[in-house]
Amino acid sequence: MSIDNNENHSLLFPRLDAQSLQTLQRKGSVRKTTVDEVLFNRETLQHGLFVVLSGSIDLVGVTNGHESIISVLAQGEFTGELTQLSGRRSLVSCRVSTAGEVLEVDRESLRHIMQTDAVVGNLLLNAFVQRRIYLIANAVGDAVLIGSTHSSDTLRLRSFLVRNGHPYTYLDIDEDPDIQTVLDQFGIEVADIPVLICRGDVVLRAPSNAEAAVCFDLNAGVDQTNVFDVVIVGAGPSGLAAAVYGASEGLNVLVVESNAPGGQAGSSSRIENYLGFPFGISGQELADAAYIQAEKFGARLSIARSACTVQCEQHPYRVKLDDGTLIQTRTVVVATGSRYRRLDIPDVARFDGNGVYYGATQLEAPLCQGEAVVIVGGGNSAGQAAIFLSSFATKVYLLVRGPNLKINMSKYLISRIEASPTIILKTRTTVLALEGGDRLEGIRWMDHLTGESEDHEVRRLFMMAGADPNTSWVSGCLSLDTKGFIKTGTSVLADWSLQRAPYPLETNVPGVFAVGDVRAESVKRVASAVGEGSMCIQFVHRALANQ
Structure with a gap:
């Protein structure tokens, strides 16, 4: 996991020049460090930013339960990533590897610098963003999600973590033969999934998004008494x-x-x-x-x-x-x-996340690989989804209640749809029924121009019509x-x-x-x-x- 030999090291860990260091020194305080001293760990809330003045410090991350050094910071390099702005728990730990001195800038002083000094502020912010991208790409952090492709709650939790930019390790019980070892370690039954493991020892069985947010302290730093x-x-x-x-x-x-x-x-x-x-x-x-x-x-x-x-x-x-x-x-x-409006047909809610979706992102797209999918809607969101999913699905049926797409969709999207051999536009068409047990297996729709209904074995339906x-x-x-x-x-x-x-x-x-x-x-x-x-x-x- 170490990036010390990575050509992008200087992008993630730029060295401060003399002028930038001076700016930070005006708002910070210098202190001595000792070998193995922990400056902060993954339990620390609202710690400051540390700049190495002499000696060195290790940034330590955990991926899938295994600890390793991400990088060794030397003179002029600094700690911190986006949790520095939000006040949330750190996703990594920091300990001293060679005794020396560090400059510590507290969170409020750091925020002031970022708002008043464009040069230093942009340097820090760019480094913070690049580091978060790295942590997400390498699943470095305090979250392990054990789930199944066939679980709607698994999709919900993955979407929640991704959209909140929180790194996590995902283990799928349908694909990973060694997953039972992890389940046994925490006394988890397969029936309990999805399971979210927070900070290495807190186990949540099918948690709500709010429970996940509490476990990861996503709202730390928010003073609600103001x-x-x-x-x-x-x-x-x-x-x-x-x-x-x-x-x-x-x-x-x-x-x-x-x-x-x-x-x-x-x-x-x-x-x-x-x-x-x-x-x-x-x-x-x-x-x-x-x-x-x-x-x-x-x-x-x-x-x-x-x-x-x-x-x-x-x-x-x-x-x-x-x-x-x-x-x-x-x-x-x-x-x-x-x-988006739900279909006005019985039992549609039981297929939510198990065949019926309300967004087409990088999480839903792989589920459509090699299959036919249906999108209901005639607006820009439906058009964007049709074009995106056409790269994964064998066929994309776009069902529109009206006579054409011109009413609510931008011209550039209509042109893309018309040019795609994968997208099949069905106007004056509505969904009549959904078939399946605990997941979607088929869809029946009606062409209101001909009065004929059709049954299709389709397992993925994307609802992007109406607005409540x-x-x-x-x-x-x-x-x-x-x-x-x-x-x-x-x-x-x-x-x-x-x-x-x-x-x-x-x-x-x-x-x-x-x-x-x-x-x-x-x-x-x-x-x-x-x-x-x-x-x-x-x-x-x-x-x-x-x-």
């Missing part, structure tokens, strides 16, 4: 944009996210019409970059926490989370987006339209209580805003959501100034 300037509910494109702009302009920002950064867009395989990315970018890559950017400016993110209600009768407002916590905030930005807003938690507080989307701006005048007019994107409750797909009459595109999230912060400032 009164925040703004609480942003939802970390999709609009929520992350609001977090970046709010934090960069000095606001005390908390983002509450029920699953992982990226929202619905995070499951897009490739977005090719987003400004500035001529070769396209995956939704996951875009979300990762935005999340890091928000943390760089000081935003806090609470993972696997759902907002249950917003208490809007008193000020500061209170957002109640699913664990009972009440978050106080002077303003609120609702960015909870929408979810995630607004049940605000229904007693905010004004909604007939479809459940949040009304804003001039459309809330009948329910408005102040003398001033509501700001654009402001709901009927002063200081509570809605952005992105959850907002009524919004444009359902990533760029539009990002625009609304960033624009919203200007109105947040005005609302704060009027309080």
